[in-house]
Ligand code: OOG
């Protein structure tokens with residue numbers, strides 16, 4: 001649907017395919033003959049390759065957020081994390097709906113970044129107007145609510161009902177080129193904040209971007225520029241590293257699209273609206289709270305340094321991040337990333353033949369002996385600052401976040417609107433790491449690690 005609505009997104013997908021095929025081919029050639037080292041899995045395409053992406057929607061009321069929560073839950077997607085967008089002056093806060101179980105993520109890790117308009121941050125006249133128009137909006141058809149209710153109760157639908165569920169659900173995210181307000185009203189909302197106009201002027205919660213994952217984001221960025229696609233100036237997130245962390249992303253700028261607005265005389269006027277874009281991401285390892293703190297510190301240091309320097313921001317960023325380890329062993333040993341441990345064939349052999357002691361074992365010894373190995377856990381979430389950067393650059397404002405403020409987070413208020421609490425992403429990664437240790441313990445038949 002999005003590809004049909006935004007053909008440039010289809011072009012982006014083609015570039016990602018092209019780049020990933022080349023990267024894959026180059027890696028296969030490189031690994032031939034030498035044989036891959038234990039941690040070098042780069043010759044293999046990630047199993048989630050090509051299906052993986054995230055999208056984003058923006059909602060106007062607690063009712064809409066609660067209902068979306070129910071809908072996403074039947075698809076196995078749950079709210080993870082809280083994102084405060086008021087730090088960049090946006091009257092919004094958000095969560096990411098995504099699978100949380102390892103097996104579910106492996107099957108399909110689709111995520112939807114979902115923002116909610118904060119009525120408490122709007123000026124009073126705008127708030128009254130927005131509440132009036134949003135109270136008349138109905139994103140969800142009766143049939144959709146019926147089917148979601150049925151699923152919640154009975155946990156299954158017939159295949160005809162499933163098709164219907166998908167068709168009804170798609171309507172929520174569809175683009176509408178006819179606004180529900182007059183152009184004057186739109187401009188008034190826009191003057192309060194572009195996000196207010198984008199959320200409150202339309203009858204649907206249109207997808208505002210979709211984001212496939214790529215193996216080489218810098219190459220995609222370069223190709224976009226070469227093909228004349230209006231790409232953003234730079235890739236957001238950490239700089240390119242051998243051992244990538246969190247995520248890096250870039251996009252093509254939002255398109256100016258034709259929209260019809262009600263006119264005061266009762267007819268229509270043709271104007272435009274700018275909101276939808278296409279994005280690409282490259283994902284790295286999930287960092288611990290300690291790893292995140294180091295990332296946050298280096299990023300703000302880079303902003304400060306760039307402010308006083310004439311060097312391009314990417315150069316400043318790269319040199320500032322030299323302090324971030326770029327080696328899996330060091331990242332793990334210093335407790336900066338989460339990893340999934342796995343018993344090796346040697347380990348399983350050794351313990352089976354009674355060579356290994358069955359009591360309590362030391363993790364670093366098991367690793368040293370080659371009885372246990374590990375893979376970094378992929379980061380499944382979003383970056384608050386990066387999210388803000390994506391927002392701002394699409395509004396043609398200064399993408400260096402020079403107008404970042406203290407922010408007014410209201411996690412409790414958000415969770416009240418949502419109807420449930422949001423999961424803590426660090427706890428989820430930690431659980432995956434602990435579960436993997438427990439699996440090693442069981443597989444090796446030892447008392448503890
Ligand atoms: C969401 C922006 C957040 C990302 O990739 O950081 C996001 C929005 O524009 O509504 O998707």
Ligand code: NI
Nearest residue numbers: 056209211279
């Ligand atoms: Ni995004």
